[in-house]
Amino acid sequence: MASESSHSVYYVPEQSKFPFFASIGLFLTVFGLGNILNDIAAGSPVMGSTGIALTGFTILSVILFNWFATVIRENHAGLNNDQLKRSYVWGMGWFIFSEVMFFAAFFGALFYVRQLAVPWIGGEGAKGITGDVLWPEFQAAWPLLVNPDPTLFTNPHDGLNVKEWTPGFFAGYLPFWNTVILITSSVTLHYAHVALKAENRKRLIQWMVVTVSLGLIFLGLQALEYIEAYGHYGITLNSGIYGSTFFLLTGFHGFHVTLGTFMLIVMLLRCIKGHFKPDDHFGFEATAWYWHFVDVVWVGLFIFVYCL
Amino acid sequence: MSAHDHHHGPAKGLSRWLYTTNHKDIGSMYLWFSFAMFLLGGTFALVIRAELFQPGLQFVEPNFFNQMTTMHGLVMVFGAVMPAFVGLANWMIPLMIGAPDMALPRMNNWSFWILPFAFAMLVSTLFMEGGGPNFGWTFYAPLSTTYAPASVTFFIFAVHIMGASSIMGSINVIATILNMRAPGMTLMKMPLFVWTWLITAYLLIAVMPVLAGVVTMMLFDIHFGTSFFSAAGGGDPVLFQHLFWFFGHPEVYIMILPAFGIVSAIIPTFARKRLFGYDSMVYATASIAFLSFIVWAHHMFTVGMPLAGQLFFMYATMLIAVPTGVKVFNWVATMFRGAMTFETPMLFAIAFVVLFTLGGFTGVMLAITPADFQYHDTYFVVAHFHYVLVPGAVFSLMAAAYYWLPKWTGYMYDETLGKLHFWLSFIGVNLLFFPQHFLGLAGMPRRIPDYALQFANFNWISSVGGFLFGFSQLILLFVVIKCIKGGKKATAQVWEGAQGLEWTVPSPAPYHTFETPPDPSLIKAQ
Amino acid sequence: MLSKAKLWLSLALGTLIFWSAGLHAAWDLNMPRGVTQMSRDTYDLHMTIFWWCVAIGVVVFGAMLWSIINHRKSKGVQPATFHESTKVEIVWTLIPFLILIAMAIPATRVLTAAYDTTESELDIQIIGYQWRWEYRYMRESMDEEEVSFFSVLSTSREEINNDVEKGENYLLEVDRPLVIPTNTKVRFLMTSADVIHAWWVPDFAIKKDTIPGFINETWVIVEEPGIYRGQCAELCGMDHGFMPIEVHALERADYDAWYAQQQENVRQIQQLAGSAITMQDAMAQGEQIYNRNCVACHQAGGVGMPPVFPAIAGSAKATGDVAVTMETLVHGVPGTAMAAYGRQLNPIELASIITYVRNAYGNSTGDLVQPADVNAYIQEGQ
């Protein structure tokens, strides 16, 4: 019977409770979050709303955990044929593409304000009349240290952006070290992958530990960087468009690094538990792609947010 | 273990629908959901039309009117049309390419179940303090940020999870098409519906994240003090529009490309003649998709872009008429010297070609920048997009429903009622939207609850048409239910001239199909 | 059978249309040709594209109709088997392309002209507010009196609520129209104080968004004296449908006289603001202002629409400390729909409306606020 030789048959899972309850979890999460934000705006207590959001998030996490566990179990049980594995590959690939487009929106916003909006408000370019009539005091500059209307958006402190591009400068420049760290972590992850393919489990685990550590160090430095920005430079979410673009770009990147690090930790644990075969380790590869993607985004950030 | 259960039919009771991984069940749920949303969005539209029946304020407050306009647009676009196409994709793509199911069945169910929750949250904003979103479906900042009702937060999150659903759905479609085709089903042998969906899914994955990004910026402007859309902090309200329309324009093609696919299946069937110019159809679809990324600012001709920008977006927009024209000509050439019959699906398909083209013509008129200065934000635009969306996208959905109903249910639908539905819809829709061209040209702005006296006549006609069209849709509901309950047994082939793998399986299509790939000799060039 | 049904339907429709024709007169089908070179160019462009589309439509729909009539199965035809022809496909790719070029050339010309805002003889700043327009005539020198005023819908609420017969210019009339000279290149500098609006007068073929924080420019040369009407064309909130535009174009000499009169008025108000008003005058003028400016949100009788729009009747801010009422009116409540009226109303009007809200709708503080008090309050803030 066809069902006996199910290895060559595309695996269509039976009914599953995961999706439906994951939807409930997702719904409660965002519904709770929405309520939290509106409570804060209205000055009401946020306890109840936080409860909803946390319940939702817990449900969602538990389900996703079990969902992935099930997929892994099915793979170990030999239910996944090559074709299904290709589906996962396509799925992950297009998911990363969607993430690229998400960042593209924020990069697009950055380019737009730098090239068009801020110069116009400053009286330059095709719509420079804006500045002449409405903002006679305002001078276009990047980083934007003096906002068009400082009463609404607090100006950052002075002293930002004295970049000299000397070796000494780089030595003390956090973003530079973060770049080094993240690129290195991509390399170490690659070596872990090589080790996995060479069936050298010990190497694999060593490289994975190094990669995870680099990820964590990056996050730590990024936190320092934020403290510096908020405390020292007065760059905040509320300090005008420079802070807005800076924090949303680096913030969403940081969020992705967090997720990526979490995924790497899971992969590390799975490596320790003896998962993955040299020719069958898509979970590992997907994580690796994700990590490389996060790395590439950082390079873009380093160039466009920090350097230029 | 589970391999044995494979040949079982569906599970019993509610759990069949909640926990299903079957593409046909999920497809049906999408279709029912979208129909419900169509009635809901249509009901909002009828509130609009009732208020606009006469000058003066009769039924609703201006603020509520704006909520109706906004919700009508959002529910129709995201709740009715898009899920309906996803439903068809779920049902038909595996059948058309000879696959046992969608590539990622569990995620498929998740994509669906997010939607009812997202819309429950969206629609519930109408009952919140301060009212629901009232800033139009295009939610321009700062009306949608600084000046928005508190419920905007839930609107934003609803858009987020809806977007997640769309992205997962599209990933599934792409993986299915690229990975699950039966042996012998080469790309250039795929039915056009599959092709158009492949390209649509690509568009979705490219633009939904941008929408997510822009609503996220709104969220931060509202709750965390950022200044993306405020000049006082160096931002720009127009930035919002660029980002929105980078999503929004491809979005309108997301709502029409699958329609092209449907019509390209139906016309050859009832003309009993192969589709003319298959290859050029594929290339035209791809060109439209490509162009759709570089024309977004034609929605923003009046925001005061620099001249070079205006010219670029005008030329690029006009170019879209060329590949779309190729499609229209191909359909006409398919009918030419065929042997046509005019069952309900064909009637809807023919009406689609005519009325969509009409909407396309007004689209080209809108693309001419100086003329758009007069048309923009008037009922001329409303007429344009309803012509491409209602007798465009929605008619194609009706055509699809009639065309495949026998395959889904195993019974023929009631042809007389089908024709009645068509004629009432056809007359209704034209009464409803044709006079809006005149209104717009004469100067009636859109999104207003009350108007000057010279607009009274055509508004009155339009409202009558609206109610006629709206209530005619209940016939469809009736026909579908009747068809599910029984009727004349449908054969596997159903239609004399139909081509493609879906017609090789019995009617109704068994719960599981193509668990083993179909015989390659069944796969013919379209 | 079907055709019979169609016949009945068209008969019924025909009757309905005839009947309604008696009710209202206007059956305008097309765009107005307008009163500027720009609007005529736009109209011609519009007609050019329109006829191109009609021509293409005739060919395409003609071919379809012909096939539908002649190639139906019921006529016993056999379907042909052809399904592609590279030659034909190239032709029908090229022809539309050429037609588009034919459309693009005049379009480019008209657009380029529309962008030429140089050499204007008069500059007027147009500022959109929820839901009124401000017009500010740009002065040659700072010594001149600045002529600037707000322009608000003057159609009464009773007309809108169908309590009385609607007037001829229902919803298209304002209290103070924009006045411009004919045959003069007038440049408009547009911006907004809150959300995006769009200033649109069809007869000028001008529609431009007013973006908060940015300036958009456009220009007009009106050839015919007359009254031209338009509306806000960008959704701007609740009363988007109720912020019309009315422009009076006057011969140059008439315009100059009007402008001089405006300057004179400004001087007079400056003087009057020093003198006192009576309670009676204040309440009468206050009521007028209330019905024009405030009633949309705070409603007739001052009952408001809680929770968003608070009631005036019994409001703590209207009955407590005068300074608070004054602050609410002069500076508005930032971040809410309550706008700052300090610039929109002159000191006499401000004094009247403040007095009014403190004494109407059962609020009976009994105090009379004088223009001088308002002036003092405003000065103090600076």
Ligand code: HEA
């Ligand atoms: C399914 C949805 C759909 C589709 C397919 C289209 C198709 C097109 N649209 Fe439309 N459009 C919308 C949905 C859609 N639109 C919506 C929803 C809005 C309003 C959004 C809002 O503001 O709320 C809008 C608004 C809109 C605007 C902005 C108007 C304004 O706000 O001022 C413009 C301007 O360029 C435009 C242009 C076009 C063009 C050029 C096409 C072309 O693709 C049409 C091409 C087709 C043809 C031209 C017909 C067939 C061709 C031939 C027979 C060949 C020969 C023809 C010629 C040479 C002319 N559309």
Ligand code: HEA
């Ligand atoms: C696919 C999308 C789609 C569809 C199908 C429609 C369908 C209709 N639309 Fe529209 N519409 C939009 C998309 C769509 N629309 C968008 C995007 C906008 C812009 C919004 C904005 O400006 O922000 C818009 C705006 C819009 C306006 C302008 C509003 C304004 O500017 O203020 C109007 C006015 O007439 C209108 C009317 C209609 C009507 C009468 C229908 C009819 O086709 C509807 C048919 C009616 C029904 C289907 C109702 C059936 C229900 C019953 C009979 C009741 C039964 C009830 C139960 C069983 C519970 N729509």
Ligand code: CUA
């Ligand atoms: Cu102001 Cu619309």
Ligand SMILES: [Cu+2]
């Ligand atoms: Cu568009």
